[in-house]
Amino acid sequence: MRRLTFQQQVWIPLCLALASLVVVSGFGLMQVRSTSLAERERSLRYAGDMAMSIVRRYAALADSGTITVAQAKREALSQLRALRFGEDGYVAVVNSEMFSIMNPAKPETEGKYLGDYRDADGNYVYRAMAAVAKAGHGGFVDYWTPRPGSSMPIKKRSYVEPYTAWDWAFVTGAYVDDIDAAFYRSLGMAIAFLVVIGAVLSTVVVFSNRRLVRALGGSPEYAKSVVRATAAGDLTLCIQVRPNDQDSLIFQIAEMQAYLRNAVVMIQRSAHAITLAMEEIASGNLDLSQRTEEQAAALEQTAASMDDLRVAVHRNSDDAQAAADHAQEAFVTATRGNEVISTVSETMHKIAKSSSQVGEILGIIEGIAFQTNILALNAAVEAARAHDHGKGFAVVASEVRALAQRSSASSRDIESLIQKSGEQVQGGSSLATDAGRCMSQILGTVQQVDDLMKHIAQASSEQSTRIDQMARALTQMDSVTQENAALVEQAAAAAQAVRDQARELLQSVSRFTVA
Incomplete structure (x- = not known):
């Protein structure tokens, strides 16, 4: 495997930093999108709970004999039809047989069988809702449908809350195209921010690398080889210094090698002289x-x-x-x-x-x-x-x-x-x-x-x-x-x-x- 050069290695921190920014930004955007969807789902759950409380109130009246079950259903549907939340949110009611009981947005579908309805992707929407209702607990169903007055399919998320006593299922839905739009808008801004930051960091790294190379006076590999040779005791190596270089690391290493060479020569000479003198002194001391x-x-x-x-x-x-x-x-x-x-x-x-x-x-x-x-x-x-x-x-x-x-x-x-x-x-x-x-x-x-x-x-x-x-x-x-x-x-x-x-x-x- 070919080893990376110093010029290539100095770009690794920038690449890692940009990759980290991308990961952090992506994670943040996903967190924002998840948070927005969670807020939207909480609003749907809240609407379903409101519909459930209305129905249960009238069911209690019917159970107490104050009104009949039919009157209770009519009064409940009347209030559910008038119930609104969010920008264009409403509550629809279907049964387990996939018949529409009440739909304020599409009154023409009331009393009709909706089991064969497909969205723009070909998914059976009401069959999925019926499956959630039969499970006995609330759940979400995503599908594609156009907004009222538009033919462009938009992703919509619905919450299904079953009421088994009357065989009803409350369906609340909300479009999530604004969340996706906000996500992609934030994604574009993050990309632009990353591009700017990448350009600035690349410029800084380029100038820093130039200053670093100028301060080093050469590649660190060369400096390492020189230091290794010096550490091995070879002071005869001729160190190559760039022209007009008086302050780089390679120049200082060359100066250090020269000083060390002179010091070693003096130490060797002095050590020889000291050894001879101390031998004579030791012999003289023995005689003395x-x-x-x-x-x-x-x-x-x-x-x-x-x-x-x-x-x-x-x-x-x-x-x-x-x-x-x-x-x-x-x-x-x-x-x-x-x-x-x-x-x-x-x-x-x-x-x-x-x-x-x-x-x-x-x-x-x-x-x-x-x-x-x-x-x-x-x-x-x-x-x-x-x-x-x-x-x-x-x-x-x-x-x-x-x-x-x-x-x-x-x-x-x-x-x-x-x-x-x-x-x-x-x-x-x-x-x-x-x-x-x-x-x-x-x-x-x-x-x-x-x-x-x-x-x-x-x-x-x-x-x-x-x-x-x-x-x-x-x-x-x-x-x-x-x-x-x-x-x-x-x-x-x-x-x-x-x-x-x-x-x-x-x-x-x-x-x-x-x-």
Whole structure:
């Protein structure tokens, strides 16, 4: 089956719209005609009901004995003959034997047999009416008959209402040519309206199609083929654009294809570059991760060694502080010893001075002993001269001389001892002086040692503080290095993810074919 072109397809809505208008108009006209016929049939039914009510009233009078049945029929027919409705409507009465009982329009037919009467189409009209009456309920009968004073047959619709008690059938009729005329008149107006509307819509569709084709820049089939090729990844298709076309869909598709081609080329190049760069970054991140882990391990070992060194330096600082304390005690002891040596030296000088004074006293004692010895000699001489009278005095003089000699000998011994003691005291004083000088030197050395130990203790404390700071810094460096290692691993994972995405991007744009 041949497919419709776009130019043919754009006419389909117009044809459908016109067909819908035709159907709607026809349906409306049929509804109007049906409504008019229904109104006409209601008027016929109403006339039949009026005739039935008149007859029933007189039948009731006859049944009550007020009048006879014959009088009741005459009075009923008299009123039915005068009954009119509509423009030319009347009521006729026939029986089941198809005899005319009363017909105001054709009095000459009253009492005659009408079963053989045919209309212009050859239909037995009264036979049909009799059949409706025998059915026992009202019904309609259509036939063709001319109007009074005319020979042109016109369609007429009659309503038959039977009254079985008197074997009557009331026939009411009305011509329906005005309804058909109104229908055909409305049909002509509807056709004219449809023609005008069709012409206007056709004009609008023609101009709209031209504008649509101008806006499209070509047939939608061509645009669809171009879009299909672009969606399939073929960007090498040369799109045909009409001359001086700068705003149509085909032109915009061509522009889009050019932009897309440039974008795909740039994406492919960038994807290649990103893939290579991310591969290098991923490799570098892996190496950096390994080196960072090694550095973290080395830092951890360094931190452990620094912790041991910190403990050792703390111990050295404590030992240096203890040594400084001992040096301070030694300095205090040396100072006290220096003071004692100074006191000993002064005491030795005083002893030496006292020894010289004792020597002087011993000289005086030796002089006294010498003088006493001389006096004893003189006394002995005088005692010898005195003979017997001087014997006691001679004994005393002898004793005194012996005492003087012993005193002199003791003095000489004491002098010798004092001389030896003086020499020893002089040596002791020299030694005390030398000891004082040595103690002064020791005190200076101890003071230097104390100062040095203080400096060492202070330096050890400062070293301990700095080593603590270095240990904390190494701990922080170790923590930061561990975090850096984790970040490097994350960066490596991110680089690998970006590399995979770049590969996927490259693979996704590789379906596009560019020149």
